[in-house]
Amino acid sequence: MEKRNIPRHIAIIMDGNGRWAEMRGLQRFEGHKRGVERIREIIEAASRIGVDVMSLYAFSIENWLRPEQEVSIIMGLLETTLSGEFLNFMQEGIRFKAIGNRERLPENVRAVVEHTEKATENNTKLLLQCALSYGGRDEIIRSVKKAVGMGLKPEDITEELISGLLDTAGAHDPDLIIRTSGEQRLSNFLLWQSAYSEFYFTNTLWPDFTKEELLEAVHEYQIRDRRFGKVLP
Numbered sequence: 150m151e152k153r154n155i156p157r158h159i160a161i162i163m164d165g166n167g168r169w170a171e172m173r174g175l176q177r178f179e180g181h182k183r184g185v186e187r188i189r190e191i192i193e194a195a196s197r198i199g200v201d202v203m204s205l206y207a208f209s210i211e212n213w214l215r216p217e218q219e220v221s222i223i224m225g226l227l228e229t230t231l232s233g234e235f236l237n238f239m240q241e242g243i244r245f246k247a248i249g250n251r252e253r254l255p256e257n258v259r260a261v262v263e264h265t266e267k268a269t270e271n272n273t274k275l276l277l278q279c280a281l282s283y284g285g286r287d288e289i290i291r292s293v294k295k296a297v298g299m300g301l302k303p304e305d306i307t308e309e310l311i312s313g314l315l316d317t318a319g320a321h322d323p324d325l326i327i328r329t330s331g332e333q334r335l336s337n338f339l340l341w342q343s344a345y346s347e348f349y350f351t352n353t354l355w356p357d358f359t360k361e362e363l364l365e366a367v368h369e370y371q372i373r374d375r376r377f378g379k380v381l382p
Contacts, residue, residue: 154371156324158202159195162338165330165354178222183356185230189237194360196241196275198367202320203277206338210250210284224258227281231261235268242274248316249283250291276320285340288316317342325370329355345377
């Protein structure tokens, strides 16, 4: 792995928690618990190699359609994980930011999210963007509504303007998007921002995804030829 060509922004679609549990005869929530435990190792490994931004797809806007009990368990895990990781964020210089339609989050979860954002806003080592109640189409629609609310004219609308109105405003677009569990689709994740991202798909279920495979994905990224639509000499 070349130290000079590290992706600035890695985004991960953390898929396969439920299947991991079912394959072991466990309740689905056990897979979600194991998946949460995997996150710290991956964040630390990314920070260590010099990644600036990491975005994790934790809960999609479509996930609200899952059984109420499963949603409740996931929300509880989000709340306890953020509270439990707070000191680690401060020690490691991690700045936390939630992206998504947070108005749909339970009040207790929204409160801990906002507290963690405020308390870590001056940390400078790695920006951790956690996609909660997130959908790429919903994000774009909300950004367009912001533009309309600003009274802008059609000629005022540019790519730079829309990018600045998205939840991820100010963050570099993802260089590398990783999806675990063998599925090969974006599932409504970072639709605008992923226009020129590189993709790495693995059959590994998220609870089994290790820092070694993260480094393997980075190495795969480094040997690709990124042209951004241009013809290189």
